[in-house]
Amino acid sequence: MAQGSPVYRRILLKLSGEALLGSHQYGIDPAVIRRVASEISETVSLGVQVGLVIGGGNIFRGAGLAEAGMDRVTADHMGMLATVINALAMQDALERLGVTARVMSALQIHEVCEDYIRRRAIRHLEKGRVAIFAAGTGNPFFTTDTAASLRAIEIGADVLIKATKVDGVYSADPFKDPTAVRYRTLSFDQVLTDKLNVMDATAIVMCRDNALPLVVFNLNNPGDLVRIIKGDVLGTSVSNELSRTGT
Numbered sequence: 389m390a391q392g393s394p395v396y397r398r399i400l401l402k403l404s405g406e407a408l409l410g411s412h413q414y415g416i417d418p419a420v421i422r423r424v425a426s427e428i429s430e431t432v433s434l435g436v437q438v439g440l441v442i443g444g445g446n447i448f449r450g451a452g453l454a455e456a457g458m459d460r461v462t463a464d465h466m467g468m469l470a471t472v473i474n475a476l477a478m479q480d481a482l483e484r485l486g487v488t489a490r491v492m493s494a495l496q497i498h499e500v501c502e503d504y505i506r507r508r509a510i511r512h513l514e515k516g517r518v519a520i521f522a523a524g525t526g527n528p529f530f531t532t533d534t535a536a537s538l539r540a541i542e543i544g545a546d547v548l549i550k551a552t553k554v555d556g557v558y559s560a561d562p563f564k565d566p567t568a569v570r571y572r573t574l575s576f577d578q579v580l581t582d583k584l585n586v587m588d589a590t591a592i593v594m595c596r597d598n599a600l601p602l603v604v605f606n607l608n609n610p611g612d613l614v615r616i617i618k619g620d621v622l623g624t625s626v627s628n629e630l631s632r633t634g635t
């Protein structure tokens with residue numbers, strides 16, 4: 389276990405909606421959201437400023453609804469609203485632990501949450517509040533991974549930390565292919581040329597072009613987020629400086 393002070397001042401953490409499912413098929417597992425909130429709380433207590441982007445895949449994904457015949461833009465609006473539901477649940481879970489949090493939405497829903505305003509978001513972070521960025525980018529045809537890289541760059545995060553259900557980035561899906569190898573480090577160009585399943589290409593290009601480092605880790609390993617914050621090398625690190633190394 390890493391000792392001492394955090395190596396990051398400000399992070400953007402990306403959670404997929406699936407991360408909140410736990411053993412459920414749909415929606416939010418209260419035990420899982422509590423555990424994730426407590427890890428975020430521990431991160432905040434180290435003095436790290438935390439921005440959060442949450443997906444909506446546990447409720448609705450636009451592409452899936454469109455495949456079933458729905459208009460894509462309407463489907464994406466539903467997906468974005470799903471992320472607002474998850475963001476409100478996380479705000480509640482954090483505040484129950486005594487961590488102040490603010491949901492800031494890219495779509496205006498004034499009775500429910502604040503609008504995303506960059507300067508206000510930075511102010512929340514400076515005051516030690518978790519800023520939860522909801523509704524993705526506010527535009528259809530984008531993903532919350534792209535929203536995560538966009539918000540990370542806008543708020544000047546030191547790193548984008550993406551939570552997944554495996555130990556980092558693999559050469560193939562480790563659940564399907566037993567020969568899949570895990571990478572410890574990668575460059576963004578390698579992710580793009582090998583079409584590795586990390587984030588969509590738009591999100592990766594945003595990180596690459598703005599020199600925003602990315603760490604991919606397993607959210608199912610309790611304590612790993614805090615270990616990464618304290619400088620342990622876990623999961624897969626992706627940046628412009630690194631090249632491919634396996635474990």
Ligand code: UDP
Pocket residue numbers: 403404405406442443444445446448449450451463464465466467468469470471523524525526527528529530531532533535
């Ligand atoms: N979405 C969108 N624009 C955005 C972000 C998200 O239209 O900028 C919609 C899209 O329909 C997507 C859904 O919201 O499928 C949920 O987001 P995502 O699939 O990224 O969630 P995750 O896979 O991380 O749970």
